[in-house]
Amino acid sequence: MTDQSGNIFGDGPVVLQVGGPLYLQLKRWVEDAIKRGLIKPGDALPSERDLALRADVSRVTVRKAVQHLVQEGVLVQRHGSGTFVAPETQRVEQSLSQLTSFSEDMARRGMAVRARWLERGLYLPSPEETIILGLGSGERVARISRLRLTGDVPLAIERASLSSSVLPEPLTIADSLYKHLEKSGNRPVRAIQRIRAANIPEDDAHLLEVPVGSAVLHIERISYLATGRVIEFTRSTYRGDTYDFVAELRLGDPSNGARTP
Amino acid sequence: MTDQSGNIFGDGPVVLQVGGPLYLQLKRWVEDAIKRGLIKPGDALPSERDLALRADVSRVTVRKAVQHLVQEGVLVQRHGSGTFVAPETQRVEQSLSQLTSFSEDMARRGMAVRARWLERGLYLPSPEETIILGLGSGERVARISRLRLTGDVPLAIERASLSSSVLPEPLTIADSLYKHLEKSGNRPVRAIQRIRAANIPEDDAHLLEVPVGSAVLHIERISYLATGRVIEFTRSTYRGDTYDFVAELRLGDPSNGARTP
DNA sequence: GAGTGGTCTAGACCACGCA
DNA sequence: GCGTGGTCTAGACCACTCG
Numbered sequence: 001m002t003d004q005s006g007n008i009f010g011d012g013p014v015v016l017q018v019g020g021p022l023y024l025q026l027k028r029w030v031e032d033a034i035k036r037g038l039i040k041p042g043d044a045l046p047s048e049r050d051l052a053l054r055a056d057v058s059r060v061t062v063r064k065a066v067q068h069l070v071q072e073g074v075l076v077q078r079h080g081s082g083t084f085v086a087p088e089t090q091r092v093e094q095s096l097s098q099l100t101s102f103s104e105d106m107a108r109r110g111m112a113v114r115a116r117w118l119e120r121g122l123y124l125p126s127p128e129e130t131i132i133l134g135l136g137s138g139e140r141v142a143r144i145s146r147l148r149l150t151g152d153v154p155l156a157i158e159r160a161s162l163s164s165s166v167l168p169e170p171l172t173i174a175d176s177l178y179k180h181l182e183k184s185g186n187r188p189v190r191a192i193q194r195i196r197a198a199n200i201p202e203d204d205a206h207l208l209e210v211p212v213g214s215a216v217l218h219i220e221r222i223s224y225l226a227t228g229r230v231i232e233f234t235r236s237t238y239r240g241d242t243y244d245f246v247a248e249l250r251l252g253d254p255s256n257g258a259r260t261p
Numbered sequence: 262m263t264d265q266s267g268n269i270f271g272d273g274p275v276v277l278q279v280g281g282p283l284y285l286q287l288k289r290w291v292e293d294a295i296k297r298g299l300i301k302p303g304d305a306l307p308s309e310r311d312l313a314l315r316a317d318v319s320r321v322t323v324r325k326a327v328q329h330l331v332q333e334g335v336l337v338q339r340h341g342s343g344t345f346v347a348p349e350t351q352r353v354e355q356s357l358s359q360l361t362s363f364s365e366d367m368a369r370r371g372m373a374v375r376a377r378w379l380e381r382g383l384y385l386p387s388p389e390e391t392i393i394l395g396l397g398s399g400e401r402v403a404r405i406s407r408l409r410l411t412g413d414v415p416l417a418i419e420r421a422s423l424s425s426s427v428l429p430e431p432l433t434i435a436d437s438l439y440k441h442l443e444k445s446g447n448r449p450v451r452a453i454q455r456i457r458a459a460n461i462p463e464d465d466a467h468l469l470e471v472p473v474g475s476a477v478l479h480i481e482r483i484s485y486l487a488t489g490r491v492i493e494f495t496r497s498t499y500r501g502d503t504y505d506f507v508a509e510l511r512l513g514d515p516s517n518g519a520r521t522p
Numbered sequence: 523g524a525g526t527g528g529t530c531t532a533g534a535c536c537a538c539g540c541a
Numbered sequence: 542g543c544g545t546g547g548t549c550t551a552g553a554c555c556a557c558t559c560g
Contacts, residue, residue, distance in 0.1 A: 021529060024463075047545060058531045060321075063546085071474040072460050079546050080538030091457070096357055099510035191510040196352070197458040197476040197501030199333055213332045215458040215476035215501070221510075240458030240476070247508060249360035249452040249482075282548060308526060319550045324527085340527050341557030 022057050026065040029055075034074065034085055045075065045083040070211050073241050089242050092155065096247035099191050099223075101178035102148055102158065111150050118145035118157070118207075120170050129161050132222060132233045142167040144177060147207055154208045155242060160234040181231070188223035188231050195219050195245065200237065208239050215240035283318050287326040290316075295335065295346055306336065306344040331472050334502050350503050353416065357508035360452050360484075362439035363409055363419065372411050379418070379468075380406035381431050390422050393483060393494045403428040405438065408468055415469045416503060421495040442492070449484035449492050456480050456506065461498065469500050476501035 019025065033039050045051070048066065052059040066083060069075040077083045094105060106113040125133070125141035135141065142164050148156040160177065166186050167173075173180050181187045198218045205212040216237050223232040280286065294300050306312070309327065313320040327344060330336040338344045355366060367374040386394070386402035396402065403425050409417040421438065427447050428434075434441050442448045459479045466473040477498050484493040 023529080049545085058533095060532090061530060064529085066546095068473070072462065077546065078539080080540080080544080082539095082545060093455075096454075096456070096508045097510060189511065193357075193508045193510060194354075195357070195456065195478075195506040195508065196504060197478045197499075199460075199474070199476045199501075201333065212329070213460070213474060215460045217456075217458045217478075238458075240460075243457060245456040247357045247454045247456065249358060249454060250450065284548080310526085319552095321551090322549060325548085327527095338527065339558080341525080342559080343526060 022055075023061050023064040023068070026051075026055055026057065026062065027068050030065065030069060031074065039085055041085050041087045043085050045085070047082065071213060073214065076211075089153075091244050092150075092242055093244045093246050096193070096195075096245050099188065101176050102156070103176040104178065106150070113155075114149045114151075115175075116147040116149065118147055119159075120144055120173075122164055122168075122170065125161075129233065133161065133163050133230055135163055140164040142170045144170055144173065153242070154239070156236055156238045157204060157207055158234060158236045160232055162232050166231055177232075186225065186231055189226050191221050191223040191232075193219060193221045197240070204237055208237070210239060210241070217243060217245070284322050284325040284329070287312070287316055287318065287323065288329050291326065291330060292335065300346055302346050302348045304346050306346070308343065332474060334475070352505045353411075353503055354505045354507050357454070357456075357506050360449065362437050363417070364437040365439065367411070374416075375410045375412075376436075377408040377410065378406070379408055380404055380420075381434075383425055383431065386422075390494065394422065394424050394491055396424055401425040403431045405431055405434065414503070415500070417497055417499045418465055418468055419495060419497045421493055423493050427492055438493075447486065447492055450487050452482050452484040452493075454480055454482045458501070465498055469498070471500060471502070478504060478506065 030045070039045070045066075046054070048059050048062045052062045055062070066075060066077070070077055073086055075083055076086050092111075100108075103113060103115070121143065122140040123143050125135055125139070129135065129141050133141065142162045143160070144162075144167075145157070145159040147154055148158060166181070166184070178187055196218050197215055199213045200208065200210060200216045202212050204216075205214065208214075208216070210216075216239060219234075219236045219238065221232070221234045221236070222230055223234075225231050291306070300306070306327075307315070309320050309323045313323045316323070327336060327338070331338055334347055336344055337347050353372075361369075364374060364376070382404065383401040384404050386396055386400070390396065390402050394402065403423045404421070405423075405428075406418070406420045408415055409419060427442070427445070439448055457479050458476055460474045461469065461471060461477045463473050465477075466475065469475075469477070471477075477500060480495075480497045480499065482493070482495045482497070483491055484495070486492050
């Protein structure tokens with residue numbers, strides 16, 4: 001009697017509301033189905049060809065609607081497998097006033113985290129690195145790039161640059177960069193962080209396993225020793241769908257206006 | 262001999278490098294042209310039909326390449342007018358440790374800002390508003406929604422909710438909400454802010470004049486009086502391409518924001 | 523009105539996953 | 542091997558901008 005074979009929508013025709021371009025009508029229709037619980041996170045959508053047939057539109061139009069929803073993180077597509085309603089993801093919070101390292105931060109809240117090395121070693125510095133880190137001429141820069149994961153879910157890409165005088169042997173870092181720096185008395189006490197939103201480019205999208213163009217937080221951090229010396233320059237990319245930054249604001253003296261000295 | 266008529270690429274055929282999907286090849290080709298200065302911010306691209314002809318691909322394929330670049334903020338399209346290389350935008354910075362209002366913040370750095378009212382008045386509260394603002398039963402909520410602009414460029418959408426006991430007459434607000442609250446002794450002294458990246462949905466995209474799916478910063482702010490009472494609950498959406506948030510981090514006790522250099 | 527981007531179609535082939 | 546999504550085409554009409 002009923003069609004149980006993975007077809008959550010039944011097999012009747014798809015009836016669109018009127019108004020606007022077809023792909024937006026279809027998009028609304030899918031959003032509706034999800035909102036009403038006809039189809040839940042993890043469930044498969046009918047195939048593009050099936051939807052096209054039943055909504056009486058071309059497959060290109062179906063793809064345009066689906067593509068928008070993938071873009072917004074509502075759906076995920078797996079080549080050769082199907083289109084699915086995105087699972088709900090738990091968001092991670094990070095303080096914006098306390099200076100911590102990623103691994104310490106996660107350990108504190110009892111999350112299992114791993115890191116995959118992307119790059120590690122001594123390099124010729126870029127002009128930008130030379131200026132920001134205040135490198136002497138001929139001095140090398142230590143670069144550490146990591147992919148941060150909880151379980152199998154990538155969370156962030158972190159690319160740090162430090163003076164080679166501070167980190168002469170990048171390969172000896174075991175887990176936490178800040179712990180390592182602490183041993184040599186070089187742990188930063190202060191940092192300026194610049195945060196903005198961006199659409200992720202292709203290469204990073206693959207690393208973080210999100211669709212190209214997804215929103216991410218781009219964070220640039222410059223860390224200082226108590227002496228005022230710049231010790232670390234880090235560019236990180238955090239997945240927008242799993243990361244929250246939390247800040248506490250107070251009225252009054254801007255303290256520093258957050259300006260580099 | 263040379264074609265000066267707005268055709269920056271000349272009129273020869275477009276030669277693509279090999280490898281991968283055509284639309285990505287074409288995308289790379291356009292990026293290259295911009296990188297090499299053949300075409301500068303503000304310049305028009307050849308029309309989609311022209312590009313298709315010269316690259317020997319279909320217009321659909323051209324559109325897919327262009328669409329990706331629009332998504333990444335490299336190009337902008339104007340219906341009926343053409344496709345252009347995006348102008349470089351100046352980024353705005355905002356402190357993440359000092360509690361200020363948008364209008365005060367902008368006035369301080371001498372930027373001309375305007376606001377357009379989107380919504381203003383007393384409403385029946387949503388369950389969320391009731392809980393967060395601690396509304397009594399039957400109490401109304403004051404909602405203030407504004408579109409923030411500098412000149413003609415939209416910067417942010419701000420949707421604030423306050424208890425009607427604090428703001429009984431939302432229509433009387435002239436410019437700055439915080440100034441208004443100060444008059445009645447209700448200016449917040451502390452706030453918790455939650456920041457994350459998201460792809461902008463359709464409706465907000467029109468307001469901010471950015472393509473659907475662009476990266477934006479989503480900020481949720483809960484503000485407190487000195488008494489500890491919640492006074493304001495605001496959801497804002499900031500354009501990712503024009504807004505930077507700056508935070509200063511310090512090692513040690515997180516409960517005290519930032520003090521003593 | 524000429525030219526631009528925006529939407530849409532019907533049909534084709536390829537690359538991937540899974541049983 | 543079959544069904545899925547991924548890419549691509551040639552051609553059509555609409556909606557908008559601008560001279």
